[in-house]
Amino acid sequence: MSLPETKKVIQTLAKYSVCDLSDALVKTGLKKGGYFPNLVRQSQNPTGATMVGKAYTVLFAPKDDPRPAIKGGYIDKVTEDSVLVIALSKNLQKLDAPYTKISNALYGGLMSTRANYLKSNGTIVFGRVRDIDEHKELKRDVFSYGLGSTAHGPVLKLVGINVPVEVLIDDYPEPRTEVINPGDYIMGDDNGVVKVEDNADLLSILEYIPKRVAADTLVKEDILKGEECTPSQKKRRAGL
Ligand SMILES: O=C([O-])CC(=O)C(=O)O
Numbered sequence: 001m002s003l004p005e006t007k008k009v010i011q012t013l014a015k016y017s018v019c020d021l022s023d024a025l026v027k028t029g030l031k032k033g034g035y036f037p038n039l040v041r042q043s044q045n046p047t048g049a050t051m052v053g054k055a056y057t058v059l060f061a062p063k064d065d066p067r068p069a070i071k072g073g074y075i076d077k078v079t080e081d082s083v084l085v086i087a088l089s090k091n092l093q094k095l096d097a098p099y100t101k102i103s104n105a106l107y108g109g110l111m112s113t114r115a116n117y118l119k120s121n122g123t124i125v126f127g128r129v130r131d132i133d134e135h136k137e138l139k140r141d142v143f144s145y146g147l148g149s150t151a152h153g154p155v156l157k158l159v160g161i162n163v164p165v166e167v168l169i170d171d172y173p174e175p176r177t178e179v180i181n182p183g184d185y186i187m188g189d190d191n192g193v194v195k196v197e198d199n200a201d202l203l204s205i206l207e208y209i210p211k212r213v214a215a216d217t218l219v220k221e222d223i224l225k226g227e228e229c230t231p232s233q234k235k236r237r238a239g240l
């Protein structure tokens with residue numbers, strides 16, 4: 001998708017909540033609605049508005065990983081309208097809390113300062129972040145599994161920039177691995193974080209969302225007038 005179209009998708013999605021996007025994704029057959037569980041919104045933009053952007057991915061692995069370390073870091077290449085997605089190699093992920101084997105933080109305040117300067121829209125860290133006061137002061141949207149105090153340098157190395165990253169998720173009946181590809185749309189608000197693939201049928205998704213939101217607004221009005229919820233949902237969502 002070309003840049004103006006990308007901007008339009010971002011502006012449109014930003015008017016809605018991640019729940020609205022998940023409803024649309026469920027409609028396309030994705031039972032899990034694109035949701036990444038267990039991420040906490042550690043800091044946010046001034047209005048708490050929905051964060052939307054295109055994934056700019058970063059992959060860290062343990063020092064003894066066979067892949068060579070990438071020199072020069074990732075932060076100065078971060079692109080406008082991106083959401084920075086920082087992940088660990090799969091052998092450092094856990095199905096249960098705290099979802100990461102690494103107590104070091106993968107991301108801190110200087111990274112947020114530079115990312116904001118480069119007009120990136122937010123950061124998702126499948127691990128820990130530090131300098132929490134700085135992210136809040138910068139009013140940057142930052143989501144993570146947890147907090148830490150120690151930088152990543154002593155135990156991890158950078159092995160991927162804009163590569164597909166895998167996220168291990170416990171689920172029923174089986175644990176699953178979700179992949180985030182560079183350029184996927186990432187959306188986050190107080191409900192958490194949702195992904196929609198860049199090659200998804202975005203036009204149908206963007207068409208469905210306002211219709212569904214309008215239907216649910218009518219259901220709410222019906223309920224406030226004393227109508228029963230279930231029949232109202234059936235009536236208002238008919239044909240959607
Ligand atoms: O230096 C680091 O690796 C992380 C950090 O604390 C920062 O970005 O401020």
Ligand code: NI
Pocket residue numbers: 108109110131
């Ligand atoms: Ni720092």
